[in-house]
Amino acid sequence: MKNVKQEAPASKGRHLILGIFGILLALSGLFLAVAGTRLITLGGSWYYLLAGLGMLGSGVLYIRRKPAATGIMALVMVATVAWALWEVGFTFWPMVPRLAPFLVIGLLASLLHPWLTQGRQRAASYTGSAVFAALLAVGATALFTPHGVLEGKPLPVAQPGTDIPQEQVADWSHYGSNPAGTRYSALDQITKDNVNQLQVAWTYRTGEIAEGASEYQNTPIQVGNTVYTCTPTSKVIALDADSGEQRWMFDPKPHNIKTWNRCRGVSYYEPAKVEHPLVFTDLKPAAPAQAGVCARRIVQVTMDARLLEIDAQTGKPCEDFGDKGAVDLTQGLGKVMENVPYYAYTSAPTVSRNLIILGGWVFDGRSTDEPSGVVRAFSADTGELVWAWDLGNPAITKLPPEGQTYTRSTPNMWSSPAFDDELGLVYLPTGNQQPDFWGGARPELTEKYSSAVVALDMATGRERWTFQTAHHDIWDYDVASQPALYDVPDGKGGKIPALIQLTKRGQIFMLDRRTGQPIADVIEKPVPQAHAAGDWVAKTQPYSVGMPTFGAQPLTEKDMWGATFFDQLMCRIDFKKLNYHGEFTAPSTEDTLIYPGYYGGFNWGGAAIDEKSGYLFVNDIRIPQVVKLVPRDNVDLSHLKSGHGVGSTYPMDGTPFVIDHKSFNSPLGIPCQSPPWGVFAAVDLKTRKQVWERPAGTVEDAVINGVRAKLPIPLGMPTLGGGAVTGSGIVFYAGTQDYYLRALDMATGKELWKGRLPVGGQATPMTYRSPETGRQYVVIVAGGARQSPDRGDYVIAYALPEKE
Structure with missing residues (x-):
């Protein structure tokens, strides 16, 4: 009797644990069975119903303490492995939600099995427990290993670390390093062998935190011993190239900075160094220059649409430019909206010879009556309008006739052009025509320019050729990336002057930049x-x-994914409910999936090209969006939650609809499709083949539903800013969701080094060599990663330790 009394509490405890395990298993099975039935009615997989019924049955048997519970659960697991292999093979991330929950269940079931058999089969049970524990350990370790990696082969680098003569080192004087937009620097002081010694050389803080409507996306430029940067609200700052000390700051004090504040770069103009200035007989002559005054100029466009020139030496306005240093860019645009800015400029102005060429950003999705997408060129000496390209009225070549405006709501150019000085052409990446997601009222004339690359004669502004990357774009697939210019082999021992255009669609177009004809094959495919x-x-x-x-x-x-089989199942149900028939599924009055989403693919960060090897470096975004057209008559417009992008509604005034936007996420707030959600990759432009690929960053600093992950799991996250490549074979990237600047081996894609940033970055890094100390620096702006709560105002320069 004494032994019975001692064992009774233990037995009750075991029965309770078995009962709780059975209840949890049965409830999980019931959820999978019910939701799985819903999935079947939508034409989806039968697996979840069958697995749920098996788990439900096993759970009931655990409650009743029947040994058969383990056998049924084992059958479910074996069937799950077979199903998972059939669906996704051995790819790691798709396997995680399919198998990880069952590894946990298997471990617990193995540990509990002796309690069902009164101690029998104990050895087999513990062996099974050890196997499941080992598989879980292997899986947990694998979480921290990059998957889906394609590694390239090493390339020889000629004399790494050589000291390039100063006269051969070009300044980083353009947004994309040079007019071709390749983001390439010949510098090779920082090599693959010493890059791991990089350390912070200096840090500058602007005092303007990138909060609210602001995002800090600036790539600084460098000319001589000065670095020039700008803040989201258009302040321009000059820094000493070796110390980061502020030399001057100019604040243009823009108004209406409530909506979409960015400054991706400033530009530089030095009249004395223009070798072949364009001559325009109908312009007033430039005023005689005062000695030392505005001999070198910084060109800036403000968020309230003013074009400025600032003395690069003193930070004072150039009084001989425009009206005391400023040109009003709203001239000829008509109604621009005073309370909400419908026209601004977020990208660096393009300075070509003695011209400043500008497009403009317009507020997405507001109306069929928005400011024009006109592209204009101004004299870099006086600010006078030289030419205008009105996409809807080619007859307008300067200001519109009195009482008229440039054609309203035409496609715009909000990103950065590239230009070929020898050909005399400037290449414009254009947006899609407003209001983005409904195009029933778009004129035929402007349709051809929507989401295209357009070559204009630099001297006259007249069209030379147009290549469209998406026809009748109602998906917001505007061309966000700066074109990159590079000469590719023609297969006959010669070269073809090429233009490489990245798109939000994930497509890369390679065109002859003389004619716009494809060099790499392009075909037209039928779409829904x-x-x-x-x-x-x-x-x-x-x-x-x-x-x-x-x-x-x-x-x-x-392709649907989740952290568990529960949210994966819900994503599968949601996917089957969506209106989706492939990439060009048009927005409708049903929830409609857009993939690649309107953030990209490739966004404004653009490409980098190693000019020696012809390797093209890209980084992308793989986050679909869900949109829904809502008839205007069904909407209370006075309570419309109008905004920009995911989570907002575009009013689309002048159309029959408004349009709602949301992310395609699981109930846990995680993207519904399987990782990676962004990659770094390289393409050989000579062979037109992919060379390497690796996931872009980790979830270490990601915040999901208010919880920070804190785990460096390399899922591959969406990226914005692009790369910068050096002559020593290194490509530098930031722009990830985790807070790092990375150095990758250009040839293989291997990570060579990463430097921790105080907050995330969205910008493209740049590099330069100081003319005074000969030291090479890599500079990144860190203002906060997209979707991150951590914001900053940092300009950070890295360099190798100073030699004693």
Whole structure:
């Protein structure tokens, strides 16, 4: 009797644990069975219903303490492994939500099995427990290992670390380093062997935290011993290239800075160094220069649409430019909206010879009556308008006639052009025509310029050629990336002057920059033809089949993902409910999936090109969005939550609809499709083949539903800013969701070094060598990663330790 009394509490405890385990298993199975039934009604997989019924049955048997519970659970697990292999093979991240929950269940079931058999099969149970524990340990370790990595082969680097003569080192005097936008520097003081010694050389803080409507996306420029940067609200700052000390700050004090504040760069103009200035007989002559005054100029465009020139030496306005240093860019635009700015400029102005060439940013999705996307060129000496390219009225070549405006709501150019001085052409990446997601009222004349690359004669502003990357774009697939210019082999021992254009679609187009004709094959493919009332869709769309494509494969139910099988199942259900028939599924009155999403693919960060090897470096975003057209008559417009991007509604005044936006996320706030959600990659422009790929960053600093991950799991996150590449074979990247500047081996993609930043970055890094000390610096602006609560105002320069 004494032994029975001692054992009774233990037995009750075991029965309780078995009961709790059975209840949890049964409830989980019931959820999977019920939700799985819903998935079947939508035409989805039968697995979840069958697995749920098995788990439900096993859970009931655990409650009843029947040994058969383990056997049924084992059958479910074996079937799950077979199903997972059939759906996704051995790829790691798709396997995680399919198998990880069952590894945990298997471990617990193995530990509990002796309690079901009164101690029998104890050895087999503990062996099973050890196996499941080992698999969980291997899986946990694998979480911290990059997956889906394609590694390139090493390339020889000629004499790394040589001291390039100063006269051969170009300043980083353009947004993309040079007019071609390659983001390439020949500097090779920092090499693959010593890059791990990089340390912070100096840090400068602007005093303007990138909060609210602001994001700090600036790539500084460097001319001589000075670095020039700008803040989201258009302040311009000059810093000493070796110490980071402020030399001057100019604050243009813009008004209406409530909506979309960015300054991605400033530009530089030095009249005395223009070798072949364009001559315009109809312009007033430049005023005689005062000795030492505005001999070197910084060109800036403000968030309230003013074009400025500032003395690069003193930070004072150049009084001989425009009206005491400023030109009003709203001239000829008509209504621009005083309370909410519908026109601004977020990218660096383009200075070519003695011209300043500008497009403009317009507020997405507001109306069919928004400011014009006109592209204009101004004299860099006087600020006088030289030419205008009105996309809707080619007859307007300067200001519109009295009482008229430039054509309203035409496609705009909000990103950065590139230019070829020898050909005399400037290449414009254009946006899609407003209001983005419904195009039933768009004129035929402007349709050809939407989401295109357009070559204009630099001297006259007249069109030379146009290549469209998306026809009748109602998905906001505007061309965000600066074109990159590079000469590629023609296969006959010669070279073809090429233009490489990245797109939000993940397509890379390679064109002859003389004619706009594709060098790499482009074909037109049929696309879905359903569309919203009053709109239309193109019968075909262009696909660059001669170049690699990134993140653009159509999504399927099998691509749905989650942290567990619960949220994965919900993502599968949500996916099957969406209106989605591939990339060009038109927005409709149903929830419609857009993938690649309107953030990209490739966004404004653009490409980098190693000018020696011809390697192209890219980074992308793989985050789909869900949009829904809502008939205007069903909306209380006075309570409309109007904004920009995900989580907002675009009013689209002048159309039959407003449009809602949201992310395609699981109930846990995680993207519904399988990782990676962004990659770093390289393409060989000579062979037109992908060389390497690796996930872009980790979830270490990601905040999901208010919780910071704090784990450096390399899922591959969305990235914004692009790369910068050096002559020593290193490509530098920031722009990830974790707070690092990284150095990658240009040839293989291996990570050579990473430096921790105080907050995340969105900008493209740059590099230069000080003319005074000969020291090479790598500079990054860190103002906070997209979607991150941590914001800053940092300009940080890295360099090798100073030699004693």
